[in-house]
Amino acid sequence: MRFFLIQSLNGLALGGLLFLLSSGFSLIFGLMRVANLAHGAFFMLGAYVGLSALRAGLGFFAAVVIGGLAIAILGALLERFLLRKLAGRLLSQVLITLGIAFIIGDASLLVWSGDPMPLPIPDALAGVVRFGSIFFPRYRLAVVGFSVVVLAILWVALERTRVGAMIRAGVDDMEMARGLGIAVPRLFTLVFCLGAALAGMGGVLGGPILSVYPGLDMDMLPLALIVLILGGPGNLLGAFAGSYFIGFLYTFGQALFPDLAYVILFLPMVAALALRPQGLFKLRAA
Amino acid sequence: MKRNSVYSGLRPPSVAGKAGSSIVRAAIAVLLLVPAFLPFDYYVNIATQILIAAIFASSLNLLVGYGGLISLGHAGFLGTSAYVLAWLATRGELSHLWASLGALGVTTVVAGLFGVLSLRATGLGFVMITLALGQILWGVAYRWVSLTGGDNGLSGFSRPHPLGIDLSSPGSFYLFTLVVFVLAFLFVSVFVHSTFGAGLQGVRDQPRRMQALGWDVWGIRFVTFVVAGFWGAVAGVLYADYNQFVSPHVLALTNSAEVLLMVIAGGAGTVLGPIVGAAVVVLLKNVVSAYITRWVMLLGFVFVLIVLYMPEGLVPGVERLRRRTVRRGAEA
Numbered sequence: 001m002r003f004f005l006i007q008s009l010n011g012l013a014l015g016g017l018l019f020l021l022s023s024g025f026s027l028i029f030g031l032m033r034v035a036n037l038a039h040g041a042f043f044m045l046g047a048y049v050g051l052s053a054l055r056a057g058l059g060f061f062a063a064v065v066i067g068g069l070a071i072a073i074l075g076a077l078l079e080r081f082l083l084r085k086l087a088g089r090l091l092s093q094v095l096i097t098l099g100i101a102f103i104i105g106d107a108s109l110l111v112w113s114g115d116p117m118p119l120p121i122p123d124a125l126a127g128v129v130r131f132g133s134i135f136f137p138r139y140r141l142a143v144v145g146f147s148v149v150v151l152a153i154l155w156v157a158l159e160r161t162r163v164g165a166m167i168r169a170g171v172d173d174m175e176m177a178r179g180l181g182i183a184v185p186r187l188f189t190l191v192f193c194l195g196a197a198l199a200g201m202g203g204v205l206g207g208p209i210l211s212v213y214p215g216l217d218m219d220m221l222p223l224a225l226i227v228l229i230l231g232g233p234g235n236l237l238g239a240f241a242g243s244y245f246i247g248f249l250y251t252f253g254q255a256l257f258p259d260l261a262y263v264i265l266f267l268p269m270v271a272a273l274a275l276r277p278q279g280l281f282k283l284r285a286a
Numbered sequence: 287m288k289r290n291s292v293y294s295g296l297r298p299p300s301v302a303g304k305a306g307s308s309i310v311r312a313a314i315a316v317l318l319l320v321p322a323f324l325p326f327d328y329y330v331n332i333a334t335q336i337l338i339a340a341i342f343a344s345s346l347n348l349l350v351g352y353g354g355l356i357s358l359g360h361a362g363f364l365g366t367s368a369y370v371l372a373w374l375a376t377r378g379e380l381s382h383l384w385a386s387l388g389a390l391g392v393t394t395v396v397a398g399l400f401g402v403l404s405l406r407a408t409g410l411g412f413v414m415i416t417l418a419l420g421q422i423l424w425g426v427a428y429r430w431v432s433l434t435g436g437d438n439g440l441s442g443f444s445r446p447h448p449l450g451i452d453l454s455s456p457g458s459f460y461l462f463t464l465v466v467f468v469l470a471f472l473f474v475s476v477f478v479h480s481t482f483g484a485g486l487q488g489v490r491d492q493p494r495r496m497q498a499l500g501w502d503v504w505g506i507r508f509v510t511f512v513v514a515g516f517w518g519a520v521a522g523v524l525y526a527d528y529n530q531f532v533s534p535h536v537l538a539l540t541n542s543a544e545v546l547l548m549v550i551a552g553g554a555g556t557v558l559g560p561i562v563g564a565a566v567v568v569l570l571k572n573v574v575s576a577y578i579t580r581w582v583m584l585l586g587f588v589f590v591l592i593v594l595y596m597p598e599g600l601v602p603g604v605e606r607l608r609r610r611t612v613r614r615g616a617e618a
Contacts, residue, residue: 082594086594099587099589103586105582106580107583258429260429
């Protein structure tokens with residue numbers, strides 16, 4: 001029972017991080033039809049930037065903000081100067097994001113060296129919370145809480161604001177949205193920036209749990225892909241459910257079948273692919 | 287080559303041209319034989335690597351260039367084949383021939399399974415599913431230590447002795463690779479110029495029309511996927527024999543990206559393109575690695591530059607230039 005509870009919390013914390021990673025990935029794919037293969041690299045680079053901010057003497061929360069901002073700026077530049085040039089050429093866009101992912105990955109290795117480095121847990125969130133006879137690390141609970149807050153903010157922003165309505169219109173029917181006079185290119189920059197910022201913040205927040213190391217980018221990217229395939233592109237609640245499902249599955253898989261944890265992770269995806277004869281959500285139309 | 291007659295109007299119609307092309311062919315044949323007799327093992331080995339990469343890239347080209355299906359999981363087939371061969375030859379204690387046949391068989395079956403899954407989608411969906419499936423294989427190789435040796439990989443098997451010929455020297459292994467390469471080249475040439483190949487290109491360009499005309503769109507894609515997987519497996523057998531060692535690195539996403547780069551840089555949808563691309567990438571990689579260690583970053587930059595400035599690839603680009611100069615020559 002104790003094992004189950006502790007692993008559940010670990011699964012929840014990983015799910016929270018995955019949501020920060022894949023909510024942006026999913027929105028970008030849903031709206032822009034861009035499979036941003038640099039998204040894992042955004043996550044990793046965010047963590048490294050956060051690490052440098054901490055080493056420069058800044059507090060943890062400042063590091064989270066700086067990590068998010070830095071990646072948001074990077075995302076804006078990439079969207080504006082590379083992706084937009086290739087507008088409408090879906091496969092060229094995928095390839096260029098892959099190239100960017102390699103550049104970021106190798107440049108990080110050059111700058112921050114190859115050693116895995118954990119980010120320290122902020123003092124305010126150190127220690128444990130006691131539920132009966134079980135102790136939970138406070139930090140992991142905070143990550144879960146943060147992901148729920150982000151979900152709430154994103155949900156309100158998408159469902160209850162004018163810009164959110166424009167984004168939803170773009171996801172549902174791009175041509176019609178353009179026809180109604182919605183400034184789609186500006187929305188693209190906004191959403192790409194937002195997704196990048198979330199990934200960057202996720203990276204910093206994940207630092208104390210996952211550490212940051214070369215290869216973190218390509219470890220995280222397939223997880224975002226699975227969540228997207230399970231949750232459906234552009235579907236916020238789908239991304240949330242998918243993230244937590246994968247978080248649980250990976251954590252329990254690793255605890256119970258360490259050899260096969262990685263394969264187990266992909267089984268729901270394979271099942272979804274095999275059992276849904278009409279194809280995956282809207283993937284086929286892309 | 288006969289099929290090119292459709293375009294013969296664009297070419298200078300002369301006997302000299304034909305004689306010229308046969309001289310060119312003879313020259314290429316001689317050039318291909320030269321590396322086997324070079325006195326420097328280093329260059330012989332690079333030539334071998336280029337041929338293996340060329341077989342690998344040509345197999346992916348069937349999907350990418352002729353089928354319009356961009357796969358980011360193609361290293362999965364080379365890797366699976368190399369791993370199965372290594373495993374059967376060491377832990378399975380099979381002879382080299384049976385281990386190779388086992389590798390080809392298992393990989394072809396895996397290609398069939400992956401084909402069924404990834405052909406649920408086309409376009410971006412296909413890209414993402416093949417990427418995810420490739421990562422599964424990487425995960426198995428890396429994490430399932432008891433089966434695959436984990437990060438240490440598998441080693442302890444030697445090169446084959448087909449018909450009693452010793453292939454342990456670089457020159458002899460180069461010739462062996464060359465034989466397989468020529469077979470692969472002939473296969474690809476015949477395949478893409480066959481009725482099936484024409485159907486495949488029709489499905490790439492106009493899937494709905496092809497369906498309406500009664501072609502089995504899914505079936506054509508599936509068969510191509512499996513054929514590409516099979517030739518990827520052939521490259522994997524050669525890869526394992528060449529290195530006499532397999533590690534999870536061979537299944538990494540960078541490897542899938544590298545082979546995709548070969549196809550796109552050389553010219554997807556041309557028979558020669560992936561071969562040129564393989565030569566360029568292998569040479570670039572070896573030259574660069576001799577000076578700096580940042581191959582992955584360079585790979586990334588080459589990707590970005592090619593997508594931005596030369597999306598059609600080297601071979602079609604050069605061909606276009608050549609035609610332009612020929613036409614100018616004719617006008618003069």
